[in-house]
Amino acid sequence: MECLEFKKKHKKYSQFPLTRELSESEEYELFLNHLDSCGECYEWDLNISIEKRGFSSKNFPCVHIAYHVTAGLADNIDPWDDPDIVLVKTSHGYGIPIRDGGSSMIKVENCPWCGIKIK
Ligand SMILES: [Zn+2]
Ligand SMILES: [Zn+2]
Numbered sequence: 001m002e003c004l005e006f007k008k009k010h011k012k013y014s015q016f017p018l019t020r021e022l023s024e025s026e027e028y029e030l031f032l033n034h035l036d037s038c039g040e041c042y043e044w045d046l047n048i049s050i051e052k053r054g055f056s057s058k059n060f061p062c063v064h065i066a067y068h069v070t071a072g073l074a075d076n077i078d079p080w081d082d083p084d085i086v087l088v089k090t091s092h093g094y095g096i097p098i099r100d101g102g103s104s105m106i107k108v109e110n111c112p113w114c115g116i117k118i119k
Helices: 003-010 026-037 039-052 063-071
Strands: 088-090 093-097 105-107
Touching (some): 003 026, 026 039, 039 063
16 A cells, blocks of 8 residues: 555554454455555654644654553543653653653653654
């Protein structure tokens, strides 16, 4: 699948839950393969999720940080309570939450996904 087709099909495959017919289709497999292998479309997809959450990746060091941090900014989510949240932003910077009952974190100096320096 090419990038252009991927982007065209994106809407169709982003309506969850997918019908069984869609999720078991060969096209969906090609779609997921493209998402896995194309860095550009992967980041494009992350950006859509970020915008759906009401944020912009421009306010973050990179799209990966934006995606993972904004996942924990949704209503009723305590990042230290939700194992799906891998990255948080605090007044001390960005970090990986340590779930030991408190609210400490391992500070992150570089993006774990692309290596960009985080200020
Ligand atoms: Zn692509
Ligand atoms: Zn990154």
